[in-house]
Amino acid sequence: MPDDNEQLKIDELNDKYLRALAELENARKRAALDIENAARARAMSIAEQFLPLIDAIGKAAEIAPDDEGIKVLKKAADNAMSGVGIVGIETVGQMLNPQFHNAITTEESELPANTIIKEIQPGFMFGDTVLRAAMVAAAAPKKSDAENG
Secondary structure, X not given: OOOHHHHHHHHHHHHHHHHHHXXXXXXXXXXHHHHHHHHHHHHHHHHHHHHHHHHHHHHHHHHOOOOHHHHHHHHHHHHHHXXXXXXXXXXXXXXXXXXXXXXXXXXXXXXXXXXXEEEEXXXXXXXXXXXXXXXXXXXXXXXXXXXXX
């Protein structure tokens, strides 16, 4: 059986070992998180490069809504985007939220103030991060005849 001095030394070495083990585990977790964050940032950067293409497909679908080729292309693009976690931000009918919407104009409307009445450019989320805010027109209260007068 070890004497008191030896037991203190054993306890001290055991404590150092446990601390080193905990530091190693923390370093592994930090490295894994750094890798995950770097991969996410790279994926967002790549996704941003495809937004003009997605916009062009959306415009083509607006211009020629009955074109079967464009319908298929739009559906494929939408599926690809959602497959990697990129989804559109809801706009028309929603209340303006500066986290997700960028109101670039207002229009008089019967709707409550700050209700989105038109989407000018779609916005997208990547997971829980805004990839691009939606550009929208928001409702403004109608001016009374006295104010217009």
